[in-house]
Amino acid sequence: MATSPPEPGGRRAGAGPRERDAAGLGRLGATAFVVPALLLIAAFLVFPALWTVYLGATDYRLTGLAAVDPQVVGLENVERALDDDGFTHSLGLTLQFVLGSAVIGQAGLGFALAWVLRDRRGLGRRLIEAMVLLAWILPSSVIAFLWIALLDRDDGTLNALLSTPGTAWLLEHPMLSLIVFNIWRGTAFSMMLYAAALGNVPPSQLETARLAGASSWQQLRDVVFPRIRGHVLTNLLLISLWTFNDFTPFLLTGGGPEDRTEIMPVFIYETALFGGELGFGAALSVLMLLINLVIAVVYARLLRRRKDRDR
Amino acid sequence: MTPPPATPPEATREDRHAAGLDGARRLLATVGFYTFCSLVLAFFTVPLLWLASAPFDDTPSITASLPSFTLANFETLLDNRYAMRSLGNSAVLALGTGALVVVCAALAAYALSRVRLPGRDALLYALLLLSSIVTGTAAMVPLFNLAFELDLIDSQLGVILVLSGGLLPSAVFILKDFMDGTPRSYEESAQVFGASPLQVLRHVVVPLVRPGLATIAVWAVAQVWGNFLIPFLLLRSPEKSPAAVVMYTFYTEGGQPDLALISTFSLLYSVPVVLMFLLVSSRYGFRFHGGIKR
Numbered sequence: 001m002a003t004s005p006p007e008p009g010g011r012r013a014g015a016g017p018r019e020r021d022a023a024g025l026g027r028l029g030a031t032a033f034v035v036p037a038l039l040l041i042a043a044f045l046v047f048p049a050l051w052t053v054y055l056g057a058t059d060y061r062l063t064g065l066a067a068v069d070p071q072v073v074g075l076e077n078v079e080r081a082l083d084d085d086g087f088t089h090s091l092g093l094t095l096q097f098v099l100g101s102a103v104i105g106q107a108g109l110g111f112a113l114a115w116v117l118r119d120r121r122g123l124g125r126r127l128i129e130a131m132v133l134l135a136w137i138l139p140s141s142v143i144a145f146l147w148i149a150l151l152d153r154d155d156g157t158l159n160a161l162l163s164t165p166g167t168a169w170l171l172e173h174p175m176l177s178l179i180v181f182n183i184w185r186g187t188a189f190s191m192m193l194y195a196a197a198l199g200n201v202p203p204s205q206l207e208t209a210r211l212a213g214a215s216s217w218q219q220l221r222d223v224v225f226p227r228i229r230g231h232v233l234t235n236l237l238l239i240s241l242w243t244f245n246d247f248t249p250f251l252l253t254g255g256g257p258e259d260r261t262e263i264m265p266v267f268i269y270e271t272a273l274f275g276g277e278l279g280f281g282a283a284l285s286v287l288m289l290l291i292n293l294v295i296a297v298v299y300a301r302l303l304r305r306r307k308d309r310d311r
Numbered sequence: 312m313t314p315p316p317a318t319p320p321e322a323t324r325e326d327r328h329a330a331g332l333d334g335a336r337r338l339l340a341t342v343g344f345y346t347f348c349s350l351v352l353a354f355f356t357v358p359l360l361w362l363a364s365a366p367f368d369d370t371p372s373i374t375a376s377l378p379s380f381t382l383a384n385f386e387t388l389l390d391n392r393y394a395m396r397s398l399g400n401s402a403v404l405a406l407g408t409g410a411l412v413v414v415c416a417a418l419a420a421y422a423l424s425r426v427r428l429p430g431r432d433a434l435l436y437a438l439l440l441l442s443s444i445v446t447g448t449a450a451m452v453p454l455f456n457l458a459f460e461l462d463l464i465d466s467q468l469g470v471i472l473v474l475s476g477g478l479l480p481s482a483v484f485i486l487k488d489f490m491d492g493t494p495r496s497y498e499e500s501a502q503v504f505g506a507s508p509l510q511v512l513r514h515v516v517v518p519l520v521r522p523g524l525a526t527i528a529v530w531a532v533a534q535v536w537g538n539f540l541i542p543f544l545l546l547r548s549p550e551k552s553p554a555a556v557v558m559y560t561f562y563t564e565g566g567q568p569d570l571a572l573i574s575t576f577s578l579l580y581s582v583p584v585v586l587m588f589l590l591v592s593s594r595y596g597f598r599f600h601g602g603i604k605r
Contacts, residue, residue, distance in 0.1 A: 021425050025508045033422035033508075037415040037479050041438060044476025048453035049445045055453060109351075116347060128348060131355040137588050139537035141558040142362070142577040148562065150358045155373035157357060184358065245446040247540045251559060265448040272452045273544065282452045292444040300440055 052289060055282035070279065077283030087284065089259065090267040094244065096175060097182070097263050102243040103236055105183035110190025110235075115220070118198050129191070136188035144251035147181050170253055174261045178249050186243070190235050197231035198224070230306050237299040241292060264288055362581065365574035372570065384571040393549055394576050397557035400467070401580075404542065404553050405535040407471040412478050412531045413524055419479075420486035421512055425495075435484055442480035447473075447540045458545050465547040473545065474535050482527045489523030490516065525594070529587050536584060554580045 025033065056077055060070035081087045113132070117125045135143070150157050153168035169177045201224055209219045225232075247265045255262040255270060262270065268288065272281020360375035366385070368378035388394050423431055447454065454473055455464075463469025493516065501511045517524065539555040546552050549560070558576060562568045 024502050025422060025426050027426060027428065029508050030422035030426035030428055033418040034428070037419035037483055040411075040415060040472065040476045041442075041479050044454070044457070044473050045438075045441060045445050045480070048450045048457055049441070051453040051456065052450060055456065112347070113351065116344060124348060128352055128355070131352060131359070133588070134359060134585070135355055137533070137584055138581050139555055139558075139584060140539055141537075141555045142581050143358075145558070145562050145573060145577065146358050146361055149361050149373045149375075152373045157361065157373075157375045160374055161357070184355065241443060245448040247448050251539065254563075265451075268448070268451060273455060278452055278456065285449055285452050288449040289444060292446065292449055296440050296444050300436070 049289060052282050052285045055279060056286040057283075058279045060279040060282070061276055073279070077280050078286065080280065081283050081287060086259070086262075086267065086271075090262050090264050093175065093260075093262060094264045097179060097249070098240050098243045100179040101182035102186065102239040105179060106186045106190045106239050106243075107232075107235055109183060109187045110192075111194045113187070113191045114194035114198055115224075118195070132188045132191055135184050136186065140248040140251060143185060144248060147177075147252060151177060171257050174253055174257060178252065178261055181252065182243060182246070182249075185248070186239060190239060193231060193235050194228070197228040201227050230302070233302055234299070237295055237302070241295045241299075244288075244291065244295070362574070362577055365570060366578045368574075371574050384575045387569070387571045388575040388579065391572055391576075393552075393557055394572065396550060397552055397554045398580065400551060401536055401553035401555070404467060404470055404474070405532040407467070408474045408478065408535045409528045409532040411471060411475045412482050413528050415475070416479055416482035416486050416527060417512070417517070417520075417524060419483045420490050421516060423483070424487050424490035435480075435487070438480035439484050442477060445477070447477065447538075451540065451544055454541070455544050464545060465551060467546070467551055469545050470542050473541055474538065478531050478534060482531065486520070486523055486527060489520045493519045522594075526591060529591050533584055533587055 021030075057072055057074055058070040059073050059077075113128065117128065148170070151169035153159070153166060153171075156169070158169065159165050159167055205223050206219055209223050214222065245265065247269075249261055249263055250266045250269065253261040255266040264284070265288075268281050268284045271284060272278050275281075357375070361373075364375050364378045365371040367380050367382070368376070369381040369383065370379075371384065422428075423435065428434075458464050458466075458469045458473070461469070463472070497515045497519075498511050501515050506514070537555060539559065542553050543556050543559070546556065549557065552560075554576070558573075558580060561573050561576065
C-alpha cells in the first residue's frame with residue numbers, strides 16, 4: 001500500500017479497513033514516529049550484537065597494552081574457547097542446568113500441575129497457583145537470599161525439616177541445588193501455558209476416550225498430546241532460551257564452590273568483566289549468541305508453520 | 312471425576328469384584344492427588360516462609376519460625392542510608408525506562424499499524440527475534456564497552472537506555488496488536504477537524520488503547536524493578552545502585568549479615584511487584600500473554 005494522501009479521510013481505493021492511514025501520517029510522518037524507537041534499538045541492541053562479533057575477533061583487554069591498541073586475531077579466540085577446558089566444562093554445566101531445570105523440571109512439573117488441576121475450581125487450586133506465581137514474580141535478589149537461607153548449613157529451614165543438620169547444600173550438591181531452585185523459580189510459566197493449552201482440548205474427546213476404557217496415560221498420549229504438541233514445543237524452546245540466559249545462579253553461588261556452578265553467563269562474567277579479558281569474553285558471547293540464534297530461529301519457524309496451518 | 316458405575320442388581324461376582332477394584336483405584340487416585348498437591352504446595356511455600364516471618368521477628372534468624380511479633384526491624388531499615396535510597400533508585404530506573412518504552416513504543420506501534428512502510432513485517436519479526444537473542448547476559452561484554460565509550464558507566468541514564476533498547480521490540484510488537492484492533496473512524500473525524508497526527512494520537516488513540524499501554528508500562532516497570540545484571544554491570548557507586556544490587560551487597564559483603572535489615576528490605580522491595588501483578592491481573596485479566604516475561 002502506498003502513502004495515503006494527507007487529505008481528510010486519508011482513504012484510498014484499495015486501502016483495506018485494517019490498514020488505513022486514518023491520522024494522515026503519510027510515509028514521512030510514520031517514519032518520524034518510528035525513528036526514536038528504532039534508534040534506541042539500533043544503539044543498544046543491534047550494535048552491541050555486531051560489536052560482540054568484532055570484539056570476539058580481537059585481543060581486547062580491559063587494561064594494559066591490548067586495551068589501548070587491540071589487534072585483530074581472527075578466529076583465534078573462538079578456537080581458544082572451543083579448546084578451553086573452562087569453556088567445555090561450563091558448557092556441560094549449562095547443559096545440565098537447562099535440561100534438568102527447564103526441559104525436565106519446569107516443563108514436567110508445570111504440565112503435571114496443569115493436568116491435575118484442570119477441572120478443579122476452588123481455594124486449593126487458587127492457593128497452589130498463587131504460590132507458584134509468587135515464586136516467579138518476586139525479584140531475583142530476594143529469591144536468591146531466600147534460598148541461601150533455606151539451604152544454610154547451620155540454621156537452614158531445609159535441614160531442620162529433613163533432620164539433616166550440618167548439610168551445606170550449596171557446597172555439597174551445588175548443581176543439584178541450582179536445578180531444584182530453578183524449577184521452583186520458573187514452573188509458573190509452563191503451568192500457565194499448559195493450563196491454557198489444555199483448555200483447548202475438547203472435553204468430549206476425553207470423555208469418549210474414557211468411555212472406551214482408555215487409561216489416564218493413554219488419554220494423555222492419544223488425545224491430549226497431539227492437540228498440544230505446538231504448545232509443548234513453544235514452551236520448551238522459550239524456557240530453554242530463558243534458562244540458558246539466566247544470571248540468577250550467580251546470586252546464589254557466584255559460580256562456586258571452585259567452578260562447579262560456573263554456567264555460561266557466570267563464566268563470561270568471570271572471564272570478561274572480572275578477569276578483564278574482554279576479547280576472549282566477547283568470543284564466548286558470540287558462541288552464546290549463536291546458540292540463542294539457533295533456538296530462536298527454530299521457534300520462529302515453528303510459529304510461522306503454525307500460522308500457515310491456521311490460514 | 313468418573314461417576315461410579317451403577318452396579319445392576321443382577322451383577323455377577325466378577326462385576327462386583329471389578330467395581331471393588333475400581334473403587335480402590337479411585338481411592339488411590341484421590342490419595343495420590345492430595346499427596347501430590349500437598350507436596351507441591353509445601354515445595355513452593357517453604358522457601359517463602361522466611362520472607363513472611365523474619366521481618367516481624369524480634370530476633371530474626373535464618374530459620375523460618377513463628378515470630379514473636381515486632382515492628383522494630385523496620386526501624387533498622389529506615390536508619391540504613393543505602394537501603395531507602397536504593398528503593399528510590401529502583402523507582403527512578405523503573406519509571407524512567409517505563410516512560411521511555413511506552414512513549415517510543417506507542418509512537419512506533421501507531422505508525423506501523425496505520426502506514427505500511429516498506430519491509431514493515433520483516434522488520435518487526437527481525438527485531439523481535441533479535442531481542443530474544445541479544446539478552447543482557449549474552450551481550451554483557453559489548454554493553455559494558457558501549458557504556459564505557461559513551462561515558463555512561465555509573466550513570467542511571469545509561470541503565471535506562473540499555474534496558475529500554477532491550478524491551479522496546481516486544482513492546483512495539485504487542486502494542487501494534489492493540490492498535491490494529493481499534494476503529495479508525497474517530498481518527499478520521501479528528502483529522503477532518505484539523506488535528507495533527509500527534510494530536511490524534513494523544514487525544515483519540517491513546518484513550519482507546521489505554522489497557523495496552525498500561526500492560527506495557529507495568530510489564531516494563533516490573534522487568535526493570537527486578538533486573539540485577541545491567542545495573543550491576545554499569546553502576547559503580549552504591550548511592551546510585553538500585554535495590555536489586557544493594558540487596559546483593561547486603562548478604563555478600565563479609566561479616567555477619569544483618570538479618571533484621573535484609574528481611575524487612577526484601578519485604579519492602581517485593582511488595583510493589585506483587586501489587587503490580589495483582590493490579591494487572593484484576594484489571595486486565597492477566598491469564599496468559601505469550602512471552603510477556605522475558
